Amino acid sequence: MIRKPHELMICQICKEKKKLNEVLSGELVRPSLVEMIQKKYPDWSSEGFICRADLNRFRTDYIQNLVEKEMGELSTLELDVMRSMKDQELLSKNVNVEFDRTATIGERVADKVAEFGGSWGFITTFTVVIVGWIIMNSIVLFLRPFDPYPFILLNLVLSCVAAFQAPIIMMSQNRQEAKDRLRSEHDYQINLKAELEIRHLNEKLDHLLAQQWQRLVEIQQIQMDLMEELARKTPRELGG
Numbered sequence: 198m199i200r201k202p203h204e205l206m207i208c209q210i211c212k213e214k215k216k217l218n219e220v221l222s223g224e225l226v227r228p229s230l231v232e233m234i235q236k237k238y239p240d241w242s243s244e245g246f247i248c249r250a251d252l253n254r255f256r257t258d259y260i261q262n263l264v265e266k267e268m269g270e271l272s273t274l275e276l277d278v279m280r281s282m283k284d285q286e287l288l289s290k291n292v293n294v295e296f297d298r299t300a301t302i303g304e305r306v307a308d309k310v311a312e313f314g315g316s317w318g319f320i321t322t323f324t325v326v327i328v329g330w331i332i333m334n335s336i337v338l339f340l341r342p343f344d345p346y347p348f349i350l351l352n353l354v355l356s357c358v359a360a361f362q363a364p365i366i367m368m369s370q371n372r373q374e375a376k377d378r379l380r381s382e383h384d385y386q387i388n389l390k391a392e393l394e395i396r397h398l399n400e401k402l403d404h405l406l407a408q409q410w411q412r413l414v415e416i417q418q419i420q421m422d423l424m425e426e427l428a429r430k431t432p433r434e435l436g437g
């Protein structure tokens with residue numbers, strides 16, 4: 198049957214009238230989904246139509262059931278994935294940018310200090326300062342050194358630097374760890390979503406192939422019938 202584009206179809210689920218481009222033929226719904234729909238709506242028929250919004254809702258429920266069955270209770274991570282599939286929005290984001298945006302001033306300073314503390318620049322500067330200090334107090338200010346041998350003041354300064362540097366580096370490390378955790382969580386979500394989408398696509402493709410095969414067999418049957426009829430008619434017409 199040929200349908201006009203502006204013709205209104207009735208969705209079997211919400212019973213509302215919808216345009217042809219807002220509905221999908223019941224035949225195109227995958228068997229696994231049909232099973233689920235029939236549980237809630239026993240009078241479902243593949244001859245009718247279903248609107249995309251309802252189909253999307255069933256699809257989300259189906260995927261959620263599937264994941265729940267395999268993983269047990271769902272965490273917020275998995276629920277986020279479900280929501281993004283339902284709303285058909287992107288899940289991918291740049292974790293680094295997000296993480297840097299939420300950093301406080303103290304955390305930023307800690308990062309900068311840790312970065313400088315672990316560089317050749319720091320080692321060079323420090324070597325120059327220490328050697329300079331020792332030379333000043335041994336040669337230049339030999340007569341009136343402010344920190345004579347064995348450089349006790351220098352010792353104190355170095356201890357203080359070490360005492361401050363350790364917690365700052367730890368702070369920066371904690372932040373790095375938090376960032377890594379966030380990144381791995383995000384990777385997990387993307388992987389889960391990709392896996393579910395691919396499975397969904399696979400099922401859909403199988404369903405379409407099977408349906409097309411069925412159609413092909415039907416068409417072939419009709420052609421055979423026509424040919425048989427033709428074969429039966431022709432000799433009679435020729436002879437008559």
Ligand SMILES: [Zn+2]
Nearest residue numbers: 208211248251
């Ligand atoms: Zn509907």
